[in-house]
Amino acid sequence: MRFVDEFRDADKALALSAKISELCEPGRHYKFMEVCGGHTHTIYKHGLEDYLPDSVQLVHGPGCPVCVIPMGRVDDAIAIAEEPDVIMTSFGDMMRVPGGRGSFFDSNAAGADIRMVYSPLDALKIAQANPAKRVVFMAIGFETTAPSTAMTVLRAEAMGLENFSLFCNHVTIIPAIKAILDSPDLRLDGFVGPGHVSTVIGCRPYEFIARDHGKPLVCAGFEPLDILQSVYMLMLQLHEGRSEVENQYSRVVPWDGNPKALEVIARTMQLRPYFEWRGLGFISHSALQMRPEYARFDAERIFDVPGVRVADPKACQCGEVLKGVLKPWECKVFGTACTPETPIGTCMVSSEGACAAYYNFGRFSRERVKSATRTVDIELSPAPS
Amino acid sequence: MCLGIPGEVIEILTDRPDLAKVDVCGVKRNINIGLLEGEELNAGDWVLIHVGFAMSKIDEREAASALEFLEGIGQAYAEELAALADSEAHRG
Helix, strand or coil: CCCHHHCCCHHHHHHHHHHHHHHCCCCCCEEEEECCHHHHHHHHHCCHHHHCCCCEEEEECCCCCCCCCCHHHHHHHHHHHCCCCEEEEEEHHHCCCCECCECHHHHHHCCCCEEEECCHHHHHHHHHHCCCCEEEEEEEECCCCHHHHHHHHHHHHHHCCCCEEEEEEEECHHHHHHHHHHCCCCCCCEEEECCHHHHHHCCHHHHHHHHHHCCCEEECCCCHHHHHHHHHHHHHHHHCCCCCEEECCCCCCCCCCCHHHHHHHHHHEEECCEEEECCCEEEECCEEEECHHHHHHEHHHHCCCCCCCCCCCCCCCHHHHHCCCCCHHHCCCECCCECCCCCCCHHHHCCCCHHHHHHHHHHHHHHHHHHHHHHHHHHHCCCCC | CCCCEEEEEEEECCCCCCEEEEEECCEEEEEECHHHCCCCCCCCCEEEEECCEEEEEECHHHHHHHHHHHHHHCHHHHHHHHHHHHCCCCCC
16 A cells, blocks of 8 residues: 555645635635545545645545446345346446345355356356356446447347447436525535546536536646645635636547547436435436437336435434535544444445545555655755844 | 446457457457447557447547546446456457
């Protein structure tokens, strides 16, 4: 593990930190939300909150696709897996997510065949190798992974595969941001925009946030300095009375996104009327399903999916964590009943979840950052004359 | 799953133009490049890979920085790399 005191750009970080402090208006508090699990990771790993003035707070949004899957969808996937001759497949992150009736691992132990795959193309390969089986891929993720799923369906179609289908759980980022903007729980001053999602959708879809809600958004990269610079860009916009969409991560994110990726999503999938998100409830047009033209690849049409709603365990406060209302350590069961080894909630399961990130790094980095910044402070101070 | 892993293109497969042989941290795998349609891709170029698909073309400096981010993450990255190494569909 790399420690914070090895943070090689600590001096640049401190310089940005000073510039951010200069922009703080006395008595004003600033709250920015990052909606990408990768950013959450960087923030905790490098203790970035300790580089910010006390009046600037970062809150973590619903940026982890595994975390926002409601328990009922896990149960639905298990119900499909229990149908005769089914091999269910999904990403490793899904295996330990608890549903109302246990996780995929529990279900495997009880006799179902649920396999972990690296990519949807692996699921396709399993379907080819097992013509007597019905292979289902549980697709999850934001716009980052949806194009891969779409490409896989097109490939299955081209190959004429008849024993492959998708249990589609792709979600879209914009309606989630809208729901958060409409929620009375949080007063946000701006957003650190997601990095990888934006490589697909580009920057334009965020324009309504700046235009209609008067809040700035800056698409950010994943290095500690990227995030601090994005916070600086947000602060500068507020200071100058602007609310715009800016692209700090232009070295990877094109303003118009990836047209081919958007095209294959649109060709194979359409928006659902509504979808349930853990913590955020039902959000209109916030998820994707297969288009009717691809019904033969749609597990929800092929199998009888129970679609039962399962309430989260009472002790679990993932919902509040996903909305940014609670910090991970403020949850009643954080680090005691709920740990990465025995997770109660999704935020502790996925490595991209805020709770797992804080559990693995945050607790340790806070103190180190304090001592590291102290050391650098001393080094940077001009020698007494 | 959401981790973007950088890889260096070794060759574009002539019999499957939607695939490229890519070196990902020393492991050579076939990566789908269908989503980069319209971009010129040659041996020596770097791409950012999500679940077996190249999502964007990046420069070498960005690849190094992405790698540094991933190494900092630790276990999740190790698991993602191991999954890619085991992946049947992406074996060359």
